[in-house]
Amino acid sequence: MINITFPDGAVRQYAEGTTAMDIAKSISEGLARKVIVAGVNGQTWDASRPINEDAAVKLYTWNDAEGKNTFWHSSAHLMAEAVEGMFPGVKFWVGPPVENGFYYDMDLGDKKLSEEDLGAIEKKMNELAKKNSLYVRKEIPKADAVKYFSEKGDEYKLDLLQNLNDGEITFYTQGNFTDLCRGPHIPSTSLIKAIKLTNIAGAYWKGDEKNKQLTRLYGVTFPSQKELDEYLALLEEAKKRDHRKLGKELGIYTMDDDVGPGLIMWMPNGTVIIEELEKLAKETENEAGYKRVVTPHIAKESMYITSGHLPYYADSMYPPMEMEGEKYYLKSMNCPHHHKIYAAEPKSYRDLPYRVAEYGTVYRYEQSGELFGLMRVRCLHMNDAHIYCTKEQFEEEFRSVNEMYLKYFKIFGIDKYVMRLSLHSADKLGKKYVNEPQLWIETEQMVREVLINSKIPFVEVQDEAAFYGPKIDVQIWSVIGREFTLATNQVDFSQGRSFKLEYTTADNQTETPLIIHRAPLGTHERFIGFLLEHYAGKLPVWLAPVQVKVLPISDKFLDYAKSVAGKLKKSDIRAEVDDRNEKIGKKIRDTELMRVPYMLVVGEKEMNENKVAVRRQGKGDLGVRGVEEFVGEIKIEIEERRAE
Ligand SMILES: [Zn+2]
Ligand SMILES: [Zn+2]
Numbered sequence: 001m002i003n004i005t006f007p008d009g010a011v012r013q014y015a016e017g018t019t020a021m022d023i024a025k026s027i028s029e030g031l032a033r034k035v036i037v038a039g040v041n042g043q044t045w046d047a048s049r050p051i052n053e054d055a056a057v058k059l060y061t062w063n064d065a066e067g068k069n070t071f072w073h074s075s076a077h078l079m080a081e082a083v084e085g086m087f088p089g090v091k092f093w094v095g096p097p098v099e100n101g102f103y104y105d106m107d108l109g110d111k112k113l114s115e116e117d118l119g120a121i122e123k124k125m126n127e128l129a130k131k132n133s134l135y136v137r138k139e140i141p142k143a144d145a146v147k148y149f150s151e152k153g154d155e156y157k158l159d160l161l162q163n164l165n166d167g168e169i170t171f172y173t174q175g176n177f178t179d180l181c182r183g184p185h186i187p188s189t190s191l192i193k194a195i196k197l198t199n200i201a202g203a204y205w206k207g208d209e210k211n212k213q214l215t216r217l218y219g220v221t222f223p224s225q226k227e228l229d230e231y232l233a234l235l236e237e238a239k240k241r242d243h244r245k246l247g248k249e250l251g252i253y254t255m256d257d258d259v260g261p262g263l264i265m266w267m268p269n270g271t272v273i274i275e276e277l278e279k280l281a282k283e284t285e286n287e288a289g290y291k292r293v294v295t296p297h298i299a300k301e302s303m304y305i306t307s308g309h310l311p312y313y314a315d316s317m318y319p320p321m322e323m324e325g326e327k328y329y330l331k332s333m334n335c336p337h338h339h340k341i342y343a344a345e346p347k348s349y350r351d352l353p354y355r356v357a358e359y360g361t362v363y364r365y366e367q368s369g370e371l372f373g374l375m376r377v378r379c380l381h382m383n384d385a386h387i388y389c390t391k392e393q394f395e396e397e398f399r400s401v402n403e404m405y406l407k408y409f410k411i412f413g414i415d416k417y418v419m420r421l422s423l424h425s426a427d428k429l430g431k432k433y434v435n436e437p438q439l440w441i442e443t444e445q446m447v448r449e450v451l452i453n454s455k456i457p458f459v460e461v462q463d464e465a466a467f468y469g470p471k472i473d474v475q476i477w478s479v480i481g482r483e484f485t486l487a488t489n490q491v492d493f494s495q496g497r498s499f500k501l502e503y504t505t506a507d508n509q510t511e512t513p514l515i516i517h518r519a520p521l522g523t524h525e526r527f528i529g530f531l532l533e534h535y536a537g538k539l540p541v542w543l544a545p546v547q548v549k550v551l552p553i554s555d556k557f558l559d560y561a562k563s564v565a566g567k568l569k570k571s572d573i574r575a576e577v578d579d580r581n582e583k584i585g586k587k588i589r590d591t592e593l594m595r596v597p598y599m600l601v602v603g604e605k606e607m608n609e610n611k612v613a614v615r616r617q618g619k620g621d622l623g624v625r626g627v628e629e630f631v632g633e634i635k636i637e638i639e640e641r642r643a644e
Helices: 020-027 028-034 065-086 115-130 140-150 154-164 227-239 243-249 268-287 301-309 335-343 391-411 435-454 523-533 555-570 584-593 604-609 626-641
Strands: 002-005 011-014 035-040 043-046 055-060 101-107 138-139 171-175 177-180 194-204 212-223 297-301 321-323 326-330 354-363 379-389 417-422 458-461 469-476 483-492 516-520 548-553 575-577 598-602 610-614 620-626
Touching: 011 020, 020 028, 020 035, 020 055, 028 043, 035 065, 055 065, 065 101, 065 115, 065 171, 065 177, 065 212, 115 194, 115 212, 140 154, 140 177, 154 177, 194 227, 212 227, 243 523, 268 354, 268 379, 268 391, 268 523, 297 301, 301 326, 326 391, 335 354, 335 379, 335 516, 379 523, 391 417, 391 435, 391 483, 391 516, 417 435, 435 483, 483 523, 516 555, 548 555, 548 584, 555 575, 555 598, 555 626, 584 598, 598 604, 604 610, 604 620, 610 626, 620 626
Parallel strands: 002 055, 417 458, 548 575, 548 598
Antiparallel strands: 002 011, 035 043, 035 055, 101 212, 138 171, 171 177, 194 212, 297 326, 321 326, 354 379, 379 516, 417 469, 469 483, 483 516, 598 610, 610 620
């Protein structure tokens, strides 16, 4: 018998050679139907693979990332089986899961896949899935594996085999298809109930343009048709809300070839949003005791050597420029500059916590192929701040940072979020992580306690911490359920030492402060991209570039319209007059297209009574009221930063 430990700590005995599927069945048939893959002693493991020793076991379903990845990767095998059946002689490179689905890179010789082929491959995949073929794992000696793929004439798999040794080579077979793969896979093809091939692209072998271009075929699969339908509807909705489309239509941002890829220029409408976000951040940070600073965009090489950015982070930085015999770098993070501000004046325990904030501009080198609208750019404006504190102050400081996140989530109507707590891994101390075993354990426990005490939903992930401390990645979901990584929150017990930051304690000792790096609103680029999707471009009044458009019914009322707009502007409301010689119906339609929250229609009656007819975006006619009355109402809506 072997001892199986469950995630809740319970231990049960099973016969040696039991499988995760057997374990699931011993709990309930319903669970067994849902199990896709297992975690065995921290390793993902086929649900059908025997377990021969005491083990900690987790069962993963479709709702877990491990489940989805295994499901999609197994679907790539199914797709390969279908393609091989239809195009004999095809050769395969790799077929990993991706964020939404999977792909397989293949060499189809001279054959170019068409849309019709995709339909036929889907159909074939559906037929094969119904056959209920098991994914069978087989350990195989290297010589036999080489023989198999030599006979098949697949030089790509032979290339993969070069780096593998006897004892670590496995084949997986389902139906008529055998692949070199380390696994794991789903138990059987019949779990795959709905299939959609989504895209055909070219991809150079090993990402090198000197190599042959392979065909990359993308697809996505689901355990039910309903889930596929929902996914396709979401894609449709996301297309309408695409921040690149809205960003152009609403005059938010632009890019230009002469400026360079990934370099965003914020147009007047986008700049209004930026200024409102910064105003919110400043108010919030002032209240929380932060002080603001401003730092240059460049610094000498020596500073980035101290910070460890060089050489470790050099690939993500712009190449240096030389001046007066020194190398200067564009900053990729604001921290080192802030550390220098901390160090500029001696500090005692009375000065802590010391909190400095800056909407800092940073430059990061992203490969041109990785650039994407506002989401992946080369120049970013970050809602940055650093808190320098004592160990005793840490919990309180960290808790307030989390509360700041929650406050923002409420303002922006972000109902779904999760914090991913990334921890170190003990066997990588001194390599991937600063070699301070005790400090790691202490800080990780401090962070965990704050999250538990604040009742914030979080998950823990091993071996993904930053070099200098545990970090929290904040993930948020837009109203249509798309996930965004907003920001990273980091605890740092190492940079303080590298920069020799100090404070004097009450009994006159010298200590190094802990540092919290935080950026709740992330970067303007990513956050505004998120907001455009989240609100489908219909920003709340306080964020809207134009808050009110005054629409005269005809030219006769133009002067009155201008006087109304003048009164609004005097009250700091962003108002414009539509002075075009157009019919009122067209003026209303155009204003709605620009997602302006309020329209004030003025004609004879309104002019004579000093009133306006109010229309609200998405709500229609709200009736006639006095100009002062309207100003009073909208001012409150703006001040309270109401979502609607
Ligand atoms: Zn595989
Ligand atoms: Zn930082």
